[in-house]
Amino acid sequence: xxYTLFSILVFPGLLFLSIFGVIAEFIDRRLYxxxxxxxxxxxxxxxxxxxxxxxxxxxxxxEADARMFKxxxxxxxxxxxxxxxxxxxxxxxxxxxxxxxIIVVLYLLTLPTLTFFLAxxxxxSLYAMIGAVRTLTQLFAYEVPLFMGILSPAILADSWxxxxxxxxxxxxxxxxxxxxxxxxxxxxxxxxxxxxxxxxIPEAETEVVGGAFTEYSGKFLAxxxxxxxxEMVVCAALLAAVFLPFGLELHxxxxxxxxxxxxxxxxxxxxxxxxxxxxxxxxxMVNFCWKYLAPAALLQILISFILKGILVR
Amino acid sequence: xxxVMIPIGPQHPALKEPASFNITLDxxxxxxxxxxxxxxxxxxxxxxxxxxxxxxIYLLERVCGICSHTHSTCFLQAVEEIAALELPKRAHYLxxxxxxxxxxxxxxxWLGVAGHEVGFDTLLMYSWRDREIVMDILSMLTGNRVNxxxxxxxxxxxxxxxxxxxxxxxxxxILEERTKYYIxxxxxxxxxxxRLSKVGTLSHDDALxxxxxxxxxxxxxxxxxxxxxxPYAAYADLSFxxxxxxxxxxxxxTLVRVGELMESYKMIRQLLKNIPEGPIAVKAPxxxxxxxxxxxxxxxxxxxxxxxxANGTDRPERVKVRAPTLANVQAVAAxxxxxxxxDIPIVVAAIDPCFSCxxxxxxxxKDANSRKExxxxxxxxRQYSIDWYKQNRGVDMSKIKISKRW
Numbered sequence: 001x002x003y004t005l006f007s008i009l010v011f012p013g014l015l016f017l018s019i020f021g022v023i024a025e026f027i028d029r030r031l032y033x034x035x036x037x038x039x040x041x042x043x044x045x046x047x048x049x050x051x052x053x054x055x056x057x058x059x060x061x062x063e064a065d066a067r068m069f070k071x072x073x074x075x076x077x078x079x080x081x082x083x084x085x086x087x088x089x090x091x092x093x094x095x096x097x098x099x100x101x102i103i104v105v106l107y108l109l110t111l112p113t114l115t116f117f118l119a120x121x122x123x124x125s126l127y128a129m130i131g132a133v134r135t136l137t138q139l140f141a142y143e144v145p146l147f148m149g150i151l152s153p154a155i156l157a158d159s160w161x162x163x164x165x166x167x168x169x170x171x172x173x174x175x176x177x178x179x180x181x182x183x184x185x186x187x188x189x190x191x192x193x194x195x196x197x198x199x200x201i202p203e204a205e206t207e208v209v210g211g212a213f214t215e216y217s218g219k220f221l222a223x224x225x226x227x228x229x230x231e232m233v234v235c236a237a238l239l240a241a242v243f244l245p246f247g248l249e250l251h252x253x254x255x256x257x258x259x260x261x262x263x264x265x266x267x268x269x270x271x272x273x274x275x276x277x278x279x280x281x282x283x284x285m286v287n288f289c290w291k292y293l294a295p296a297a298l299l300q301i302l303i304s305f306i307l308k309g310i311l312v313r
Numbered sequence: 314x315x316x317v318m319i320p321i322g323p324q325h326p327a328l329k330e331p332a333s334f335n336i337t338l339d340x341x342x343x344x345x346x347x348x349x350x351x352x353x354x355x356x357x358x359x360x361x362x363x364x365x366x367x368x369x370i371y372l373l374e375r376v377c378g379i380c381s382h383t384h385s386t387c388f389l390q391a392v393e394e395i396a397a398l399e400l401p402k403r404a405h406y407l408x409x410x411x412x413x414x415x416x417x418x419x420x421x422x423w424l425g426v427a428g429h430e431v432g433f434d435t436l437l438m439y440s441w442r443d444r445e446i447v448m449d450i451l452s453m454l455t456g457n458r459v460n461x462x463x464x465x466x467x468x469x470x471x472x473x474x475x476x477x478x479x480x481x482x483x484x485x486x487i488l489e490e491r492t493k494y495y496i497x498x499x500x501x502x503x504x505x506x507x508r509l510s511k512v513g514t515l516s517h518d519d520a521l522x523x524x525x526x527x528x529x530x531x532x533x534x535x536x537x538x539x540x541x542x543x544p545y546a547a548y549a550d551l552s553f554x555x556x557x558x559x560x561x562x563x564x565x566x567t568l569v570r571v572g573e574l575m576e577s578y579k580m581i582r583q584l585l586k587n588i589p590e591g592p593i594a595v596k597a598p599x600x601x602x603x604x605x606x607x608x609x610x611x612x613x614x615x616x617x618x619x620x621x622x623a624n625g626t627d628r629p630e631r632v633k634v635r636a637p638t639l640a641n642v643q644a645v646a647a648x649x650x651x652x653x654x655x656d657i658p659i660v661v662a663a664i665d666p667c668f669s670c671x672x673x674x675x676x677x678x679k680d681a682n683s684r685k686e687x688x689x690x691x692x693x694x695r696q697y698s699i700d701w702y703k704q705n706r707g708v709d710m711s712k713i714k715i716s717k718r719w
Binding site for chain 2: 037038126133201204207208209275277282283284
C-alpha cells in the first residue's frame with residue numbers, strides 16, 4: 001500500500017515527473033535556442049517561471065464557469081501522470097499492467113487535449129474559443145495516425161499490453177527496425193498532440209494570442225504548463241517503450257540511464273523539428289495528416305501484419 | 314461555432330503598432346473586415362510648422378523608426394529644391410549609401426518579422442542576427458543605429474573615411490552570403506512556401522487600382538521604382554535592376570525583398586568604389602525663399618512623398634507626408650478576401666506596415682467597437698479647439714478668419 005502510494009506520488013509518479021518535466025522543458029528550450037543561434041535560458045528558468053506563475057494573481061473571467069475553469073488544469077495533470085504509471089521504464093515491467101493498457105495510455109494522453117479544449121470553451125473569450133476549436137480540429141487529424149503508428153508494434157508483438165510488447169521486443173530487439181516508419185509517424189503526430197511547431201496552431205500567438213489559455217493566469221496556467229511538460233515526458237517515454245526497446249535487461253541503474261538517454265534523443269528530435277519548420281495553417285495540417293501521415297501509418301500496420309505472418313509463427 | 318467578430322488590435326501580439334482590424338469570421342474563413350488606423354496620430358506635420366527647417370529634420374526623422382533617413386532626405390530634397398541649392402556630388406553619394414544600408418536593415422528586419430508571423434522563429438533569430446552587421450555599419454558611419462541624423466540642409470553632416478570603406482566592403486560580402494542563404498530558404502523550405510504561396514493575392518490590376526507602392530506593387534508585376542523612374546541623389550549614376558515578381562502573393566513579396574537586398578549590396582559596392590572627392594555640404598540659408606516643392610523617394614516600403622511649402626521665413630508653412638504604408642494599407646482588405654484567420658498576420662505584415670508613419674487623421678476612438686463611424690469633421694474640430702482655448706487658456710479665437718480653401 002505504502003509502496004503503491006510512493007510510486008504514484010513520488011517515484012516514478014507525480015514528483016519525479018514534475019521535476020523531470022521541468023528538466024525536459026529546460027532541455028527543449030535550450031536546444032531550441034541553440035538551434036536558433038541564441039544562448040537560451042539558464043537551467044532554473046522553467047522552475048522560476050513556475051514559481052512566478054504560482055505567485056501571480058488568478059483572474060477568472062466573469063462569464064466563465066469558475067468551477068470548471070479551476071478544475072480543468074488538475075484534470076490535465078492527473079491524466080498525464082496516470083498515463084505514465086502504465087509505461088515500462090527501466091525494465092520490462094511497468095508499475096501497473098493489464099492486457100489492453102496501451103489503449104488506456106493513449107486514452108489518458110487524449111484527456112489533456114480535451115481539457116485544453118474545455119478550458120478554452122469555458123473561458124468564453126473569443127481568442128480562447130477559436131483556440132479551443134482549433135485544438136479539437138487538430139485532435140481529429142493527428143489522433144488516428146498516432147494511434148495506428150503506436151499500435152502497429154503491438155500487432156507484431158501480438159499483445160495489447162505495454163509490458164508484453166517491451167518483453168517481446170526485448171527478446172527480438174532487431175524487430176524494432178521494422179517499426180521505423182511508425183516511429184516517424186508517431187513523432188510527427190506527437191508534435192500535434194503537444195501543440196508544437198509546425199502544429200502549434202491552437203496557440204499561435206500571432207493569430208489567437210494565447211489560444212485556449214488566453215484567459216488563464218496564475219497557478220491555473222502554471223498547472224497547465226506543468227501538464228504540457230509532463231505530457232511531453234510521457235509521450236517521449238511511450239515512444240521509447242514502444243519503438244526503442246533495448247537495454248531493458250541490464251542492471252536497473254544502467255537501464256534507467258539508458259532510458260533517460262532515449263528520452264533525451266526523442267526530445268532532441270522534437271526540438272529539431274520545432275526549429276526547422278514554419279507553422280502550418282489548420283487546413284494544411286488536417287490535409288497533411290490525412291493525406292500523408294495516415295497512409296504512412298496504414299502502411300506500417302500492413303508491414304506489421306505481413307511480418308507477423310512470416311516471423312512470428 | 315457560428316459567425317463571430319474577432320478584434321485583431323488595437324492591441325494584439327501580431328501587431329507591432331496599434332491598428333485595428335475587426336474581422337467577421339465563419340469558422341476560420343474571413344467574411345468581412347474593417348480596417349481602422351489612426352491610433353498613433355502624433356501631429357508631426359503641424360509640429361513641423363512651428364519649428365525651423367533644421368529642427369524639422371530631426372523631427373521628421375522620427376516619423377518612422379525604421380526608415381528615418383527616408384523621411385529626412387525626402388523632406389530635404391523638397392527644401393533644397395525650393396532654396397535652389399546645388400549639392401556636392403559626395404553629399405549625394407553619402408546620402409545614397411545610408412539610404413541603401415537602411416533598405417538592407419529594413420528588409421532583413423521584415424524577413425524576421427515575416428518568419429515570426431508564420432511561426433518560423435528560427436528565421437527571425439537568424440535574420441535579426443545578421444541584421445546586426447548592417448546596424449553596426451550604420452552606427453559606424455553615422456553614430457547611431459537608427460535615427461541617423463546624417464542629413465542637414467545642403468548636404469550631410471559626416472564624411473566617410475577610406476578606412477571605413479575598407480571595413481564596410483567585407484561586411485557587405487558577409488551580408489550577401491547570408492542573403493543568398495535566405496533566398497534559398499524562401500524558395501525551398503516546404504512549410505514556409507506552404508504558408509506564403511497563394512496567400513494574400515493581389516492581382517496586377519488590383520495593385521494598379523488600389524495604388525499599391527514599393528515591393529507590394531512590384532510583387533504584383535508592377536514595374537515601378539522611383540530610384541529608376543525619377544532618379545534622385547546618386548541613383549542616376551548606379552546600375553541596378555528593379556526586382557519584380559509575378560507570384561502576386563506573399564511569397565512574391567518575400568522574393569522581391571530578398572532580391573532587392575542583393576541589388577542593394579551591388580549598389581553599396583558601386584557607391585563606395587566610385588565616391589567622388591569634395592565637400593560634403595554647401596552652406597544653406599537659414600531662411601528659405603517662398604515656394605513649394607514635392608519630393609519623391611523610394612523608401613524600403615514603397616514610394617514616400619513629401620510636400621513642403623515655404624513662405625520666406627525659417628519655418629515651413631506646410632509639410633505634408635505621405636508614407637508608403639498609406640498607399641499599401643488599402644490593398645490589405647483586397648488581399649484578405651476569402652482568406653483564413655491564420656493568414657491575417659502574415660498578409661498584414663507583408664506590406665511591411667508602419668502605422669505610426671501613416672496616421673494622419675483624427676478619428677474618435679470612442680465608438681471604435683460599436684461599428685458606428687464617428688469621424689470629427691473639420692468644422693466640429695475647429696469649434697472644439699476654439700472652445701478648448703476659450704476654456705483652458707482664456708483666449709477667444711473665434712474671430713480668426715480661416716481661408717476659403719478649407
